[in-house]
Each structure stands twice: as structure tokens, then as C-alpha cells.
Amino acid sequence: xxxxxxxxxxxxRKEGQNVTLSCEQNLNHDAMxxxxxxxxxGLRLIYYSQIVNDFQKGDIAEGYxxxxxxxxxxxxxxxxxxxxxxxxxxxxxxxxxxxxETQYFGPGTRLLVL
Amino acid sequence: xQEVTQIPAALSVPEGENLVLNCSFTDSAIYNLQWFRQDxxxxxxxxxxxxxxxxxxxxxxLNASLDKSSGRSTLYIAASQPGDSAxxxxxxxxxxxxxxxxxxxxxxxx
Numbered sequence: 001x002x003x004x005x006x007x008x009x010x011x012x013r014k015e016g017q018n019v020t021l022s023c024e025q026n027l028n029h030d031a032m033x034x035x036x037x038x039x040x041x042g043l044r045l046i047y048y049s050q051i052v053n054d055f056q057k058g059d060i061a062e063g064y065x066x067x068x069x070x071x072x073x074x075x076x077x078x079x080x081x082x083x084x085x086x087x088x089x090x091x092x093x094x095x096x097x098x099x100x101e102t103q104y105f106g107p108g109t110r111l112l113v114l
Numbered sequence: 115x116q117e118v119t120q121i122p123a124a125l126s127v128p129e130g131e132n133l134v135l136n137c138s139f140t141d142s143a144i145y146n147l148q149w150f151r152q153d154x155x156x157x158x159x160x161x162x163x164x165x166x167x168x169x170x171x172x173x174x175x176l177n178a179s180l181d182k183s184s185g186r187s188t189l190y191i192a193a194s195q196p197g198d199s200a201x202x203x204x205x206x207x208x209x210x211x212x213x214x215x216x217x218x219x220x221x222x223x224x
Contacts (some may be wrong), residue, residue, distance in 0.1 A: 033211070040117070042203065042214035043158075050210070058211065063206075099145040099207040100158055105157035 003027065004106035006091050011111045013078065013085060021076045021109045023091035029104075031097055032074035036060060037108075044088075047085040049074055050097055078111065086113050116141045118206050120215035127194055128223050132183070135189040135218045137204035142182045145207040148177050149189050152201045161202075194222045195208070 002023045014020045027031065033044040045047050045058030049068040054092025068074055074093075078085045088108045094101040129135050137147070146165045150158040162171045164180040164187065170196045171178050177190040187204055201219045205212035 042216045066215050067138050071157045099209045102163050
């Protein structure tokens with residue numbers, strides 16, 4: 001089955017700890033995205049990547065980092081600099097640039113702070 | 115900067131009723147307008163994509179329209195079913211990213 005997988009489903013972060021959220025796609029899509037969703041708010045873009053070894057900051061990139069070493073993988077690290085990390089994190093991909101093509105979403109990772 | 119608004123925030127209808135969800139956007143220079151469905155605790159499922167040159171798109175009981183000049187899109191759901199209960203989000207597409215509204219939570223009562 002083609003699709004996007006995210007792991008883990010739930011993640012707990014301790015004070016001062018960096019944590020990494022995994023996102024893998026087997027759709028052969030060039031573009032990948034990370035969004036944050038808070039209750040009562042729409043999705044906000046954290047980072048996006050249009051091609052391997054290239055990525056751009058979105059609207060709320062502070063306290064987050066990404067890498068894109070392989071086409072199918074786009075991991076997100078939530079660093080200790082992100083003071084309010086509790087949220088639902090969604091990864092997405094599209095065959096081409098995000099403004100032109102349908103985006104397909106993974107099932108999400110819920111991050112909680114201990 | 116693009117802003118997307120969805121009204122109402124929540125809607126409850128009896129089963130079988132036809133309904134319309136509204137989406138408005140401030141920047142008419144969009145590439146397309148996308149509608150998604152989100153079930154509680156899940157990711158988003160793409161429903162319809164309307165290109166900027168199109169007026170509407172249909173998929174089964176769903177019909178989405180786009181009026182760029184007025185900055186509005188609507189999602190029409192015919193003969194609603196309890197399985198349609200979910201949050202519906204619209205998103206305006208710029209060159210590289212989508213800007214999302216906060217969604218309309220739909221409840222279809224049996």
C-alpha cells in the first residue's frame with residue numbers, strides 16, 4: 001500500500017530533551033511538509049522540502065529542525081528551544097510543489113510534555 | 115499574508131439533510147483551493163481540489179465551488195449521513211504552501 005507513515009503515534013518529552021518525529025512516504029513524492037495542529041487552530045506550517053537536501057522554514061520554524069537526506073524520509077526534531085511543544089504533528093507530501101498539487105497526510109504524532 | 119476563515123465553527127444537522135460549508139480567503143491569487151476531512155485524532159484526507167481556473171469540482175455526494183473574485187469557496191454535501199461527521203478544513207494554495215482555515219466540525223444526527 002502506498003502512503004505516509006508517522007511514528008511514534010504518541011511521544012513524551014522531558015524538560016530540556018530533544019525528540020525526533022519520523023515521517024516516511026513511499027509515494028515517490030518530491031515535496032514533504034511538517035504541520036503543527038493545536039486545539040481550535042488550523043494547521044500551521046513548520047518546515048517544507050521541495051527536493052532532497054533542500055528545505056525551507058515555514059511560519060513557525062523556531063525551536064524545530066529537519067533534514068532531507070532521502071526522498072522518502074523527512075524527520076522533524078523538536079528541540080529544547082521549543083517551549084510549548086505539546087501539539088498534534090502532521091506530515092504531508094505532494095508530487096510537486098505544495099501550491100499546485102494535492103497534499104497527502106500521515107496519521108499524525110501527538111507530542112506530550114512530562 | 116493569506117488568511118482563511120471557515121464559518122460556522124460547528125454545525126449539527128439531521129441525517130438526510132443537504133448542507134453547505136463556507137470558506138473565505140483574503141488573497142485571491144491562489145493556485146487552487148483544497149478541501150479536507152479530519153476524523154478525531156487522525157490525519158487529513160483530501161476530498162476535492164479546485165484549480166484557480168475552475169468553478170467547481172464534484173466527487174460523489176460532494177460538490178465544491180470556487181469564486182476567486184469574492185474570495186469564497188463552498189462545500190456542498192448532499193443527503194448527509196452519520197458517517198459524514200468529521201471536521202472539514204479548507205486550504206488556499208500559494209506557490210509552495212497551503213494556508214488552512216480552522217475548520218467546521220460537522221455532526222450528522224441519525
